[in-house]
Amino acid sequence: MGMLKDKYGLVTGGASGIGRACAIRIAREGGAVVIxxxxxxxxxxEDVVKEIRSFGGTATFFCCDVANEADNAALVNEVVSLYGALNFAINNAGIGLYVRLADTDAADFDRVIAINLRGTFLGMKYQIKQMLKNGGGAIVNNSSSAGLRAVNLLGAYSASKHGILGLTKSGALEYANDGxxxxxxxxxxxxxxxxxxQSVEYQKELVSPQAMSRFxxxxxxAAVVTWLCSDESSFVTGVSMPVDGGGDASY
Ligand SMILES: NC(=O)c1ccc[n+]([C@@H]2O[C@H](COP(=O)([O-])OP(=O)(O)OC[C@H]3O[C@@H](n4cnc5c(N)ncnc54)[C@H](O)[C@@H]3O)[C@@H](O)[C@H]2O)c1
Known part of the structure; x- marks a missing residue:
């Protein structure tokens, strides 16, 4: 415990699922987090904030639509005005879209790209500007197995998640010597x-490529994300790390 002591940051999409678990784990490691x-x-x-405060952690909720540029700027400002620096940022907010490619409405495609890909870009833009001011930091983007390969019915989503890996590598390359x-x-x-x-049949289809036959x-x-946010991973940058029960190994 204490891997993120005296570290301040944010997690988008922190009210639910993976984002929620990241916020809780980071707070347990001593980090202060804006959800x-x-x-x-x-x-x-607010429930996640309460849960974190119940074990003595530090958290606050901030309303932000990652598809909105001004919200991303305001979110970084919120972290800095509360804690004085931005040491870590987790771009996790995302949505799914389950439809075959040719049946995908252009508006739905645009929405997935706006939230998953453009939202990650906008987040990184303001996070990096702030990290340059406060002497460095760690950004972790939430891509997907569908960022590494195609998954049935997830064309738009997969495109957005492949794009996130491009942003990740670009950010890693351009700012490696800025800490x-x-x-x-x-x-x-x-x-x-x-x-x-999701339907039980589709859930089974998603689990089937994994070596571990479970969700x-x-x-x-969250355990991997927290490590990537911490100084324990100080020589790791630009990686696209599968957390998939051996799914990537079987391709
Ligand atoms: N669950 C999985 O199997 C899985 C696998 C790979 C990747 N992911 C990715 O993990 C991330 C989190 O997914 P999850 O499974 O925890 O989903 P979830 O639906 O439980 O949580 C997503 C959160 O993002 C928030 N959100 C959605 N749009 C937003 C926006 N425009 N601005 C701010 N917040 C927004 C939602 O309100 C929600 O709280 C997503 O990027 C998803 O693509 C999930």
Missing amino acids: ADLESSRDKG IRVNAVCPGAIMTPLMEV GQPEEV
């Missing part, structure tokens, strides 16, 4: 509210 999520998720976000590390995690099938709404838990992703 950013949509206004419609405020109650769930800023940028990494991505590529989770396999993780049991979260996003997954719970991952959000906490198992």
